[in-house]
């Protein structure tokens with residue numbers, strides 16, 4: 062993945078581009094570049110490494126100009142190098158382009174263009190776009206026409222921002238299967254891969270749709286399809302604020318976002334529940350009551366943390382709403398050939414709303430005529446727009462690559478959706494009353510952060526970890542293992558505790574600790590027996606146990622206490638120590654937990 066920022070307006074473009082790139086650094090950070098256009102001159106700078114290197118390289122130089130494009134790269138075609146960093150340009154230094162995505166037919170294009178005399182300076186797929194447009198310009202076409210002609214030849218996925226250096230009073234943007242937004246300011250416009258890059262600049266966002274081109278001037282915008290026919294667009298108000306997008310008093314976004322847990326759960330249920338009456342109101346689902354009544358089977362399609370939240374959702378929908386559920390990795394669902402009956406609905410769960418596999422799963426569901434629902438955090442994102450109905454998480458921007466607060470809000474939203482769809486409302490009032498207590502209970506767990514930090518220090522030399530849970534805490538264990546892997550690079554496996562003796566038990570020994578999620582509930586006796594088996598093999602156990610539960614004292618080497626709650630709500634509490642444990646493990650090892658190696662926040666390529 063890569064990140065794109067563009068600016069045109071009355072102000073200076075460089076500061077806008079640099080702060081935007083910093084916000085997008087999670088998308089890639091092996092090299093970066095900027096091109097600024099003013100009074101017939103183009104000022105370019107590229108550098109290897111993170112955005113602060115580019116920032117230092119531009120400091121003191123003349124980079125004034127009120128039109129500019131910039132890019133942070135995550136290498137796909139060609140090694141990280143200044144030559145391969147964007148912006149790329151044509152031979153005549155007229156066409157400047159930054160790109161996110163993959164030009165699949167770039168080899169053919171490059172060969173064709175070299176045959177026509179073009180000289181390439183990089184190994185990237187992107188450079189072919191600049192030369193291709195130049196080639197069409199030679200035919201006497203204007204820039205917009207040349208761009209359309211080029212887009213018709215390009216195969217693949219792209220978000221492109223372009224400038225014609227002969228006419229820097231316009232910024233061009235094009236989108237196909239890679240996200241791109243336009244920010245609308247007063248006398249200025251912005252382009253970005255993701256609206257988080259524009260926080261503090263504008264709250265008014267236009268999401269470009271696939272197959273659209275935007276021609277942006279400082280005082281107006283024109284959006285057309287590839288046939289140059291104007292397409293309608295909507296300006297969406299993003300309620301994110303600058304404070305939410307800054308670390309504040311926290312050393313890392315990940316820690317800040319874990320500590321936002323109580324507010325995130327509150328925000329997900331605020332205005333949606335009436336605990337006294339046991340009622341749930343979800344505006345996003347109210348327009349399709351008949352279709353919802355027709356749901357006979359639900360497929361939840363998601364990736365990573367959202368998939369694990371979906372696995373918890375499976376219990377909610379089956380046990381509360383009596384709807385059979387299957388949770389599938391979106392990347393598998395999209396290629397699976399399975400028979401559908403008309404009562405099947407597909408629920409896409411995605412924080413970013415831009416994950417390529419989840420989007421493809423959703424589109425497949427639509428092609429098969431199925432009802433599509435969504436639980437999405439980013440307002441106006443592609444998945445949110447393409448589902449038939451859905452609800453937003455209201456979790457605010459999640460900046461850390463490792464998803465933490467989004468998981469909590471997804472679990473809360475899945476619960477609300479299951480309660481909403483349930484025909485038998487018995488017991489809902491008790492669940493909702495307890496849901497209102499959850500934020501306070503999360504706060505009590507967060508107060509134990511120093512203890513969890515010490516525990517992660519105690520186990521910092523362990524090379525492997527097993528995470529165990531049962532029922533609602535089984536997906537929580539999977540999520541805990543993913544968190545530890547992502548930010549500390551320690552090998553971790555999540556497992557249903559009952560599955561232990563069918564294989565994983567073979568790994569257990571004094572050097573292989575287990576993190577067991579074992580709150581007191583209807584299945585505690587079973588999990589305690591599983592822990593006995595581990596103890597008998599001298600495996601160290603860190604247990605997440607209910608306050609005042611003494612039954613684990615003799616089994617566990619270490620205990621983390623969580624307040625008692627109703628079983629379906631346990632993941633909202635038990636995941637917090639796991640997130641903190643992973644966070645501290647990564648920090649102790651000196652890793653950048655907000656930007657783990659090899660990972661990107663929103664995976665917009667397959």
Ligand code: M6R
Nearest residue numbers: 365366367411412413416463464
């Ligand atoms: O934006 P999405 O929720 O669709 O993203 C799905 C996964 O890519 C994401 O949860 C990923 O696994 C995170 N790095 C987990 O921390």
